[in-house]
Amino acid sequence: GCVASFYFKPAGRAPRPAGGSAMLGLVCSLLGALLGPAPLYAPRRCVVRLQGCVASTGEELGAVAAERRPPPPPDGAAHRNTTQGRLLACASRLQVLQPSATLLSIGHALRDQPLTAHNLTSLLLLLKRRRRWKQAALLLEYAQANRVPMRTAHYNLLMSACARGSPRRALELFDQLRSGASPGVQPDSVSFNTAMSAASNAGDLDQVHTIFGELQAHGLVPTTISFNIAIAAAAKTGDWQRALAYFRDMEPLKIERTSVTYTAVIDACARGGELQKALTLFTYMEVAGIKRNSVTYAVGITGCARGGEPERGLQLFEQMLERGVTPDVVVYNAAIACCAQLRDAPGAVALLDGMRGVGLEPTAVSYGAAVSACEKGGDWQQAVALLAGMWERKVRPNTIVYSSAISACGSAGEWRRALQLLDEMIEVGIQPNTISYNAALQACERSGVWREAVRVFESMDDAAVKRDTVTYNAVVRACERGGQFEMAYDYMRASSAFAAPEGFAEYSAAEGYTAEG
Numbered sequence: 453g454c455v456a457s458f459y460f461k462p463a464g465r466a467p468r469p470a471g472g473s474a475m476l477g478l479v480c481s482l483l484g485a486l487l488g489p490a491p492l493y494a495p496r497r498c499v500v501r502l503q504g505c506v507a508s509t510g511e512e513l514g515a516v517a518a519e520r521r522p523p524p525p526p527d528g529a530a531h532r533n534t535t536q537g538r539l540l541a542c543a544s545r546l547q548v549l550q551p552s553a554t555l556l557s558i559g560h561a562l563r564d565q566p567l568t569a570h571n572l573t574s575l576l577l578l579l580k581r582r583r584r585w586k587q588a589a590l591l592l593e594y595a596q597a598n599r600v601p602m603r604t605a606h607y608n609l610l611m612s613a614c615a616r617g618s619p620r621r622a623l624e625l626f627d628q629l630r631s632g633a634s635p636g637v638q639p640d641s642v643s644f645n646t647a648m649s650a651a652s653n654a655g656d657l658d659q660v661h662t663i664f665g666e667l668q669a670h671g672l673v674p675t676t677i678s679f680n681i682a683i684a685a686a687a688k689t690g691d692w693q694r695a696l697a698y699f700r701d702m703e704p705l706k707i708e709r710t711s712v713t714y715t716a717v718i719d720a721c722a723r724g725g726e727l728q729k730a731l732t733l734f735t736y737m738e739v740a741g742i743k744r745n746s747v748t749y750a751v752g753i754t755g756c757a758r759g760g761e762p763e764r765g766l767q768l769f770e771q772m773l774e775r776g777v778t779p780d781v782v783v784y785n786a787a788i789a790c791c792a793q794l795r796d797a798p799g800a801v802a803l804l805d806g807m808r809g810v811g812l813e814p815t816a817v818s819y820g821a822a823v824s825a826c827e828k829g830g831d832w833q834q835a836v837a838l839l840a841g842m843w844e845r846k847v848r849p850n851t852i853v854y855s856s857a858i859s860a861c862g863s864a865g866e867w868r869r870a871l872q873l874l875d876e877m878i879e880v881g882i883q884p885n886t887i888s889y890n891a892a893l894q895a896c897e898r899s900g901v902w903r904e905a906v907r908v909f910e911s912m913d914d915a916a917v918k919r920d921t922v923t924y925n926a927v928v929r930a931c932e933r934g935g936q937f938e939m940a941y942d943y944m945r946a947s948s949a950f951a952a953p954e955g956f957a958e959y960s961a962a963e964g965y966t967a968e969g
Contacts, residue, residue: 687720695720722755762790800825862895893926902934
C-alpha cells in the first residue's frame with residue numbers, strides 16, 4: 453500500500469501533497485474537493501491509505517466521502533417525529549380550538565406531548581405569533597391546573613398576546629403576576645413594559661404612568677421601551693411637561709434615546725401647543741446623531757399644521773425630500789393639510805398627484821384634506837372633481853369629504869350643487885351628520901333660498917341628526933333673507949337649547965325686529 457500524507461491549508465485552498473507524484477497530487481486534490489476546505493486557520497494532518505495504489509482510489513475516496521457527507525434531510529414523517537415538529541403540530545391543533553373550548557380540549561390537542569415548562573414557553577410563543585390569545589390563555593390555565601412550573605416568561609408571552617386584542621385581560625394577568633399568584637414568579641421589566649402597553653391600548657393613560665412608577669418602586673431599571681411607552685402616553689393627552697420630564701430622566705440613567713423617543717416627545721409638545729419646543733427637539737435630533745424617519749417628519753409637519761405654521765410644515769416636507777427620506781401616505785396627508793390651511797388648492801392637488809407618482813394610493817383622508825383646501829381656496833369645481841375622482845379610483849368618500857365639498861359649493865353660491873351632493877350622500881349610503889346638514893343650510897342661507905333651507909332643516913328629523921346652534925342660525929338667517937321674519941322668529945324659539953350666536957340680535961334688528969320681539 454501507499455501512504456499519502458498532506459496537510460490542509462486555510463479554507464479556500466486545495467490540499468498540497470507531501471509527495472511529488474502527479475497522480476497522488478490528483479488524488480489529494482479530489483479528496484480535498486470531496487471533503488471540503490478545512491476550518492479557517494486550522495490545519496490538520498490527514499493520512500489516506502490507498503490499497504493497491506491507484507487501482508482502488510475511486511472506491512476508497514467514495515468511502516471517505518460517504519463518511520464525511522452530511523446526512524440527508526429528514527423526510528416529512530421523520531420531521532414530524534422531532535420535538536420541534538411535534539410542538540408545531542400541537543400549536544396547529546391548539547390554534548383551531550374554539551374560544552369556548554375546555555381544559556379537556558387542551559389535553560386532547562396536546563396528545564402525548566409532555567407539557568414541560570420549556571414546551572409551554574414554545575407553545576405560548578407560537579400561539580402569540582399566530583394571534584391566538586384566547587387559546588394561549590386556555591393553555592396557561594391548563595398548565596397551572598396540571599402544576600407545570602410557572603415562569604415569568606409564560607406570563608409575559610400571554611400578556612403580550614393579549615395586549616392588543618384584549619388589553620384588559622393582559623392587565624388582569626399582570627395583577628396576578630405581581631400579587632404572587634404563582635409562588636416564586638415575580639414581574640420583570642418586560643412584564644411592566646407589556647402592562648404599560650396594554651394600559652395604553654385600553655385607553656387608560658393614567659394607569660400607564662402608575663405602572664411606570666411601580667416599575668421603579670420594584671427596584672427595576674426602566675428601559676428605552678419603558679420610557680417610550682410612557683412618553684407616548686403623555687403625548688396622547690398633550691401632557692408635554694410630563695413627556696419632557698421622562699425625556700430628561702433618561703440621561704442620568706444612561707438610557708438610550710432612539711428615534712421613537714424623540715418622535716414621541718416632539719408629538720407631546722406639538723399636541724400641547726408648544727410648537728417651538730417641538731421644533732427645537734426636532735432640530736436637536738440631528739445634533740444627537742439620531743436619524744429622522746418618516747414618522748418623525750409626519751409628527752413635525754402635523755404639529756406645524758396644528759400650531760398655525762403651515763409654511764414651516766411644507767418646509768419640513770421639502771427638507772425630507774432633500775435628505776432622501778421617503779414620505780409615506782401619512783406625511784403626504786399632513787403636507788396637504790398644510791396646503792389647506794394656506795388655502796392653496798393647486799398645491800394640495802399637486803401633492804395628491806405626487807403621491808400617485810411615487811406609487812402611493814391616496815386615501816379618503818388624503819382626498820378630504822385636498823377637498824378642504826379647495827373649499828378654503830374657493831375652487832368648488834376642483835372640489836367636486838376630486839370627489840368624483842374618488843369614486844373612479846374606488847376610494848369610498850366619507851362624511852368629512854362630502855361635507856367639505858358641500859361647503860365649497862355653498863361658499864361659491866352653488867346651492868343647487870350643494871343640495872345635490874347632500875342627496876347623493878344619502879343615496880350611496882353615507883350618513884350625513886350635523887356638519888353636513890349645516891353646510892347645506894349655509895349654502896341656502898347665502899343664496900337666500902329659504903324654502904330649501906326649511907326643507908333641509910326639517911329633513912334632519914327624519915335622518916335623526918341633532919341640530920346645534922349653527923343649524924338654527926343658518927335657517928333663521930335664510931328665512932330673514934327671504935323676508936320670512938315671523939318664521940325666523942318661530943325657528944328661533946323652537947329649541948329651548950338654542951343660544952343666539954354673537955351678533956345675532958344686531959343682525960335681526962337691522963331687518964326690523966329684535967330677538968325680544
